[in-house]
Amino acid sequence: MSQSVLPQSIKELQHLLWTAADSDYPVYVYREGPQDGVIIDLSKLNEIIEIDPANLVATVEPGVKLGALAKKLAEQGLRFIPADTLFYQDKTVGELFYEGCSTISSLKYGCTKHFLMGSEVVLPSGEILKTGGKTVKNVTGYDFTRFFNAPYTDFGITAKYLLKLLPVPETRKSVSVSFKGIAELLAFIKDLKASHIVPAYLLWVDLGEQSVFRTDSSGQLVMMEFDGLSEEVSEQWKNTEIFIKKYKGAIYEVSDGCSEMASKWSCLYRTTDKYVLTEEIKMPFTAQGEFYKIFYEKAKASRVKASLFGQLAEGKLNIVFAENYPQDTFIENIIEAVEQAGGVSSGKYGRLTGKRPAGILAELEHRAKIALDPKMILNR
Template sequence: MGNVDSRIVTNSDELQEILLLAQQLKTAVHLYRQGNGGIQLDFSQWKEIEQFDADNLMIIAPPGLKLQDLNAAIAAQGLRFIPADSPAFAQLSVGEWAYRGCPNLSAWKYGAGKHFLLGASYVLPNGEIVPVGGKCIKNVSGYDFTRFLTGAYADLAVGVQYVIKLMPQPACRIAYHVETASLSDAIKLVGMLHNHPVPPVWLFWMDQVTGEKLTGGAQAGHRIMFELDGNEAEVREYAETVERIFIDCNVKIVEGQTAPPDLSGLEKELNEFWLLDEFKIPYPQVGHFAAEADRLLVKAGCRGGLFGQLADGKIHLYAAKEEKALTELVHSLQNVARNLGGTASGKYQRLYQSGLAGKLMDLEKAFKRRYDPAGILNRSEEVSQ
């Protein structure tokens, strides 16, 4: 491993200077990923909120502010930032959340996380500053450059300012933690919840293996956590329906924790392999995908399992770290996902292999040639060797 020069960055001017010098010296610059040599950027002190307009449900946040701190600041005004409204990503900074592609556990009811990012300012690898989007939806027209630069793990530019849409806190919330003996019962439960005109805010599923890893306790089957929110009369009525559904689906209520586990640091685990946001499976095909995943894990000689947003078909992978088997396992699962009518995001290739992947690969390569000619930003080991 090469020597890494860690730099605390607290404003755009400091960042521009570092990037310009790195281009001249062809030195790698790493952000939100650990690098082999070069400069490691640290935004943890860049966390002062720039503007908070509660009346217009908008806040301008810096990249180093943690989502849990952002939510705490706006909760005092009766507001919330939907993608940070559950503990799942509480420890991510705003910048890292955007870098990961704006994940949102509450997408079932409130939509994709990217819709809560109205605009941003980015520093390109050549030192230029580019503002994109705006402070309201009507400012976004033509090609959506905000979403392009916040494509998951794209490594195209460095976000330094984020314009975020807020929503009011709900009057009532009810959360559940339940267990089913089989995946088919879990799928049946989710199907019956799908039939209700108002979906849960979020729903998080863990099979037995991943549930025991994530909660730290033994479990006999599949765990599902979900939450209802809205006005009190609506939520209470929905809760009565839910409890009738539990009987039909052989569901047992689990005492204790009802909040989803913190997923923020899973992929940084050194002794285990966690892959989030790679597989998107059509909901009716989740059972088939899980069966194939079990078969492939056994074939690879890995203990592992699946978890994720079952209702949205966003399925994540856990496997004990057997490096020689992981690449073949992930590629096989990507093929299974596509054969079932789903998609694979290409995140595995971006993080662990050659880098660029996906439908926008050619456009991203052209962008990198123009604005990062020395290939400094989150340079892969293949490039640096």
């Protein structure tokens, strides 16, 4: 029977992995293993080791909750962008990088991986490998920081993260709008892009007739936030409001600072007993309207209750299910439709169900795994 252990320090984590490697005993982290393994719980490794305002870098352990980190940084007028919204407050820093979570504010600030400057990884042998550093010159050449911290790559367990910080913006404005249909919503976003209006984030939730989300609202819900200098934010909102009226959008909320609507929908990126966040898709903007139709046609034909949400302006879509056990065949059909439309799947569903990735990069990943973890003790 598997047992759970909570290392209290990095030295304890090292000893645990060294012992497991020596005895050829499997250990699991960020996932549940079979009956014959040890599940490593990193929740006690939750120290914010250092906040360095001069270099805009924070050094933290993997068990630090993003909500707690955001609160601590705000006291010094700083922020870690992936933790700077309500959507990931309950996740730990380790979960954020291991699960490959997409930064909600990547439309303006870039991907999550660009906010990782360095790390300390405990290898399956118990040795510590340091990558990157506080300054850009320390992350030139081979990018071992992102290599060892790529989603679902089990080369070792990261025990320290060096996170890139930014100052808190002068002004923030949150907006929630509903459009009648997907065509109006996509036209609205197209106008925003053409006008070079860049919200900090733009998150879409499908509340149409086929939606699995239980709510009093309907249509296509968009939650946006603008941040920066007051004049800049005011001008962007003024122009955005023109496009909302053009496509007959209904404004639910305009507020300074924290959004009530975002707070309500922050559950989207959390694990619940009502649905499973199963697969993530990268889709060309011009193909999204047609894919929307295909998705619901296939769901109806397969009698699967599923919906879409995500970051439409960037083409990042998420599939969410009303039940905890989606059908393999349906997922495969959807991924095929995505590829035919010129998009790609993150492969998250395959990872979660234990299927080995395919392709050249997957083969290189497998070779690296053999070299760094020859006994395959970590997440066997």
